[in-house]
Amino acid sequence: xxxxxxxxxxxxxxxxIVQINCTYQTSGFNGLFWYQQHAGEAPTFLSYNxxxxxxxxxxxxxxxxxxxxxxxxxxxxxxxxxxxxxxxxAMDSNYQLIWGAGTKLIIKP
Amino acid sequence: xxxxxxxxxSQILAAGRRMTLRCTQDMRHNAMYWxxxxxxxxLRLIHYSNTAGTTGKGEVPDGYSVSRANTDDFPLTLxxxxxxxxxxxxxxxxxxxxxxxxxxxxxxxxxxxx
Numbered sequence: 001x002x003x004x005x006x007x008x009x010x011x012x013x014x015x016x017i018v019q020i021n022c023t024y025q026t027s028g029f030n031g032l033f034w035y036q037q038h039a040g041e042a043p044t045f046l047s048y049n050x051x052x053x054x055x056x057x058x059x060x061x062x063x064x065x066x067x068x069x070x071x072x073x074x075x076x077x078x079x080x081x082x083x084x085x086x087x088x089x090a091m092d093s094n095y096q097l098i099w100g101a102g103t104k105l106i107i108k109p
Numbered sequence: 110x111x112x113x114x115x116x117x118x119s120q121i122l123a124a125g126r127r128m129t130l131r132c133t134q135d136m137r138h139n140a141m142y143w144x145x146x147x148x149x150x151x152l153r154l155i156h157y158s159n160t161a162g163t164t165g166k167g168e169v170p171d172g173y174s175v176s177r178a179n180t181d182d183f184p185l186t187l188x189x190x191x192x193x194x195x196x197x198x199x200x201x202x203x204x205x206x207x208x209x210x211x212x213x214x215x216x217x218x219x220x221x222x223x
Contacts, residue, residue, distance in 0.1 A: 030208035042214035095206040099151030
């Protein structure tokens with residue numbers, strides 16, 4: 001079956017670095033997406049990886065290992081506004097997204 | 110402003126009633142999707158449409174129907190609502206249903222079925 005696993009909740013301190021892990025199993029693979037979702041709002045796109053390695057975009061970076069079925073999202077210089085849920089989603093062979101339940105990130109001052 | 114709109118924002122519905130959730134996008138995207146989001150679960154795909162005139166079933170299609178008469182609109186209908194359909198419903202679109210194409214989400218409809 002198809003499955004995405006990510007931690008339910010993480011806590012970090014303002015100004016610090018946090019890594020949110022995601023493992024996936026899908027029927028075929030066409031890339032790994034990360035989305036951010038603030039409470040009561042819609043998900044918004046953060047990153048897409050299809051090749052192994054690290055993609056950096058400002059304070060946010062995303063890593064993919066296809067052989068291990070593993071990805072992580074790295075957030076640097078954490079700000080209070082980064083408090084949100086982070087959703088990992090893998091695209092399967094039918095180009096449909098399989099979503100994890102999300103990781104709620106709590107930032108403390 | 111380009112994007113996706115959904116209506117209504119929220120709705121309380123009696124069980125057994127029929128309800129249509131509306132979704133409109135102005136980005137001329139080919140693909141559109143309906144998801145439901147429940148606490149503790151990931152977004153689950155209800156129905157999708159890869160292009161106007163075609164639709165397909167997602168992971169949880171039972172009790173829901175869709176149509177795609179044109180590029181912009183993708184309504185979701187609950188023929189006879191049940192309490193288990195209480196959820197937040199998101200409509201999304203992408204340029205094409207292919208790798209690398211991000212999905213853009215509407216603001217969501219919060220539906221409560223009593």
